[in-house]
Amino acid sequence: MFADKGYAGASVRGIAxxxxxxxxxxxxxxxxxPALFFASVMPVAQGLPxxxxxxxxxQVLSGPVEEIGRRWVLAFLTTWDSAGPERFRALLLGVTSGDGALGSLRQFVTEALLLPLASKLQVDQPLLRTQAAAATVVGLxxxxxxxxxxxxxxxxVETLAALVGPSVQRLLVDPLPNELLPS
Amino acid sequence: MFADKGYAGASVRGIAxxxxxxxxxxxxxxxxxPALFFASVMPVAQGLPxxxxxxxxxQVLSGPVEEIGRRWVLAFLTTWDSAGPERFRALLLGVTSGDGALGSLRQFVTEALLLPLASKLQVDQPLLRTQAAAATVVGLxxxxxxxxxxxxxxxxVETLAALVGPSVQRLLVDPLPNELLPS
Known part of the structure; x- marks a missing residue:
């Protein structure tokens, strides 16, 4: 149903x-x-958290805004380290091979994960910023x-959070370069 | 031969x-x-540059070191924009599905692309830095x-280079956080 109707279009009631x-x-x-959606696109869930x-x-939102980049990297990698590399690979494989999950996954990521983060940031271009931050941690x-x-x-994960966290931080909250400001 | 012997182990002479x-x-x-290797792992090469x-x-190395992050993002995305999204997807699909290219691709990326970049940077932890920078642009x-x-x-690509370039820049050349310095 997520594949047919998209993340927003499918309801828990309808699925039930x-x-x-x-x-x-x-x-x-x-x-x-969100948890139901995620379970549905994660092909190798058995026996793993x-x-x-x-x-x-x-986790990313709780704490001082000055540390949001570091918390994002830490929370993301801690989650996937404990979920297991094979689950991340399976998810990426599904997305890359163009299975039905891509559209609903994109909608899920932008609406259920990035929009709440973007709406907490008092910055211009919050969508572009949060998507660039997400791309950074996905790349990691x-x-x-x-x-x-x-x-x-x-x-x-602590080393990577210390190294990459400040880069994510500046994507999220630092003043934008002049050419990105509305003219 | 790249899959069998790895990137370093296969020679142009031997392939010929x-x-x-x-x-x-x-x-x-x-x-x-490098160009031969890349052609061999790119499944949909016909008619594309x-x-x-x-x-x-x-391209990344030519110019002031203060702009190396921006040049990296710009060169990487310009290359793949013109090569075509389907080629990037095909490469990622091969890597993710665990075909024979992964080992040689990893060796190629680290030795033919990142090592020359790392050796030009007068910084500590150049390998960690360049791999984190590479992860960032791959995520993009x-x-x-x-x-x-x-x-x-x-x-x-200019907008993304302006936004993400400075993040790559600080990964590459900024002083490392204290916890990453050798104790």
Missing amino acids: REAGVDPALVHHYFESK AVNPSALVD AVGRYVVRLPEIANAS | REAGVDPALVHHYFESK AVNPSALVD AVGRYVVRLPEIANAS
């Missing part, structure tokens, strides 16, 4: 009806629509879990 | 011998070993060509 169960049962196993994207957003994950660039794969 | 041609013929069509990774490194490419995050997909 299609499955012939009570919506409360769906909520019992998947605490939220669930990825809860809403918790990830909460590709380097760490897929290509396995040696320094990126072997570093601790 | 295997193909039953003179090495000069290989050099006539592929000016360098060749990606010349050595030219990319030269995933966002632009694969996931197609709207702001990243629709921005001009």
Whole structure:
């Protein structure tokens, strides 16, 4: 249903009806629509901790804004380190091979993850900024879990957060270069 | 041969011998070993301009060091914009699905692209820095060509270079956070 209707178009109620169960049962196993969505696009979930994207957003937002970049890198890599590289690879493979998840995943990422982050930042161009920040941490994950660039794969998440966090920070909150300001 | 022997282990001479041609013929069509390697891992090359990774490194290195981050983003995205999103997706798909190219691609990226860049930077931890910078631009490419995050997909390369260039710049040359310095 996510693939057919997109992330926003599919409802937990509709999914429950299609499955012939009570919506409360769906909520019992998947605490939220984001968690249900994420479970549905993660092909190798058995025996590994669930990825809860809403918790990830909460982690990034809780704390001083001066450290938001570092928290983002830390929360993202901690989540995927514990979820397992094979899950990240499986997700990327699905996206890259153009399966039905791409449209709904894009909508999910922009609306359920990045929009709440963007709306907390008192900055211009919040969508461009948060998408660039997301691209940065996805790139780190590709380097760490897929290509396995040696320094990126072997570093601790704390080291990567200390190194890349300030870069994400300036993407999010630093004044934009002049050519990016509205003229 | 790249898949069997790795990037460093396969020689143009050996590849020519295997193909039953003179090495000069290989050099006539592929000016360098990096270009030959890249052609061999790019599945949809017909009718599109060749990606010349050595030219990319030269572009990044030529000019003031204060602008190296911006040049890196600009050269990388200009190259892939003109090579075509489908080629980036094909490369990522090969890498993610674990085909034989991954080991040789990793070696190629680290030795033929990042090592020359790292050796020009008068900084500590040049390998970690250049791999983090590479991860950043790869993430941008995933966002632009694969996931197609709207702001990243629709921005001009100049806009993305202006936004993300300074982040790559600080990864490459800014003083490292205290916890990353050798104790």
